Amino acid sequence: MDKYVLPKDNLSKFVSEMIGKYKVFAPVNDNNVTLFKQIKNPKEINLEFTNSKVPPKNLLFCQTETLFKFTPGTKGKIHPVDFDNGGRTVFGIRPCDAKSLAILDRVFKGDFEDPYYLTKRKNTILVGLSCTQPCLNCFCTSFNDSPASPEFVDILLTDIGDKYFVEVNSDKGKQLVKTMNKLFKSATEADGKKKKEVEKKAKDIITRFQKIDGITEKLDKIFENPFWETVANKCLGCGTCTYLCPTCHCFDIQDETTMTDGGRVRIWDTCMISEYTLQASGYNPRPARMNRVRNRVYHKYNYYPKNFEVIACVGCGRCIDSCPVNIDIIDVVTRAGEVKP
């Protein structure tokens, strides 16, 4: 792994150079809500954020995406859409969100390769930014991850006072640094030490912990347990948790038409509403809120590890922060581990 430092004064130059070459997405302040948006000027970036409200998955797996266009009717035709082949960078992505993209890859690269996601993924360089002030409900350390882990990004910046410590983790990252090597200086040992200190400090801030030892096997045994009723009683079925989850990836496909043309569109869906499983016959295999809440937990902690050998939670804490009724995934999973089968 190549290590450099980037003086803080050079940051806006670094971003400007990226804007010249790529579509750059970065955290911006939109009416006091932090969101990842395309920027045209480094001044738009807001670095005073803990994490974005909507995870950056929406840059690759868009909330609304056209799959193809068509002409309806008996002489109908299908018109494929053009893929956006341009280079992109996501600047300021947190290590947890970067991990979530690695988790999403397994789905979209599964039995069926999803070209809409993968094209964008292939062309995207992730320039991560370490978390120095994790928020109240962050728990990435429960999965042995670190708020300053370069594992899933191409380049990771860590704020070490007057400069950023830069870790280059992939060929894509190397290429990017190479093209603007004037901005970077090589790192000294002291810089590396400082980064470790910052990382340790950030880790120490995180106090919440989820017990996940053997949770996958445990969940197999308690599917019918009344425990799930007690968890789901207070659920409103609003779906905020799934929309804001960086690893949730369910979508609905609908045709939208006018008299003369139409498009097949896929839109984020959520398993927390009853329409999600409602069948055309009127039968609903997940009729109650209990079934739906249980499904969310099982998908992340049981089905997903069984299929892909990784828990589909990165510990970003968004679902805990935004749940209107305090359904706390840390608490639910920890308690599930203690339930007697």
Add this chain to the structure above:
Amino acid sequence: MVDEKQLRDAVKKTISRDDVKYVVGYEKGTSGFLVSPTFAFTPGDADKFIFSPLCVNNLAVYPMLEDKPPLRKGEEPDTRKIGLVVKGCDSRAIVQIIQEKGLKREDVVIIGIPCTGVIDPKKIKEKFPGQMKNVDVKEENEKFVITIDGKIHKISKDELLAEKCKHCEYPAPVLYDILIGKEIKSTKKEDYKEIEPLEKKSLEDKWDYWEKQFERCIRCYACRDACPLCYCKECMVDLLDPQWIRRSVNLSENTAWNLLRAFHLAGRCIGCGECERVCPMDLPLMKLNKKIEKDIKEMYDYTSGIDAEEKPLLAMFKPDDPEEFIL
């Protein structure tokens, strides 16, 4: 200050009745300033019930959320009552639902709490960000006393009070079976000051403002699901034929959704502010609701959720309703 012992006793008494299924109230949340709705099925469960200025949720939504699976042959429907711990605004939601015949009066047992104002979760989170443990919040002498890890902060009420409470005219429950503490009267008056600046703007400026807000909406429909009065079996946005509003998330559909959501609450919204609180994108939804509330007060001299015997606003008329806009 609400006497929690009295509250727990009332819950115990209620849940001990044979004709009560469960009681919904508040308990301490899992972290920070969070408070969680909780359910008592046995008298023992009542011991975790609390009431503090952090109890902002409107629990009137729960009777309407009951899962009612189809009955098997020979099965009797469960007609037991549901107990609810309510503040002033929450009780108005129940009155409104009863008025619309969504619930019957005898379906619920209402444990009323005279409320002196709750804390806006967003404001307190901004004031005390970061990690914390052992949090306790009380109200004393017109001040919120917040204890974090033994350290006491006294903060003036105005600073943290939820917007809905600033002009609350009905702090005491308008309908209840058991009242915890004494009746209180409000000295506040709703003057709709907070929407005035926006009302005075030009049409272009108004649209500029709302366009930016609606663009951000991710259409999770949390505003609908948290609203005690949005209890349609099938919501118009979930209809597929006709599909009035498409599922695509863009300005056009988002605007249509937000306008129609607000309109469907015309004369029904009781101003509990749940929609705005649960909105993950911080849309100022109460500004829409308050505007409609103001208009109907001016035009029809109507206030929702006060009298269960009254007819719903849009289901009745007076021959001399204002009609200067008609050609």
Add this chain to the structure above:
Amino acid sequence: MKEKFEPNIIGFLCNWCSYAGADLAGTSRIQYPPNLKAIRVMCSGRVNPIFVINALQQGADGVLIGGCHPGDCHYERGNYLARRRMAVLKKLLEYTGIDPRRVRMTWVSASEGKKFAEVVKEVTEDIRELGPMQHFRRENKW
């Protein structure tokens, strides 16, 4: 040369009065702008605000709702209920920055062909002045 803007107006006309009034205007050969596309509904009380919003989304620059005069409703009270609904809706639209003149309501009886023509004329001219509805038009960009 810039083409003159021809507004698209959707008219929800009640079967018993306004629609018959429009018919009368036609059979009496009264001239009025062709911009109004009439949709017959059984009563002005049938007009759900969702119709109005949807029309504005799908390309209408204005919406006109026609009902019977107060007291004349075939269903006794439909027009009164519509009146309340539209009063609230118009204020809400104005509050979000959409000119309230885009959504109009009128009472036209079956014998008022002349009044119908005048109303359509007035609404068309108003909306011509306002220009195309651009606020939340459905873009159909897939």
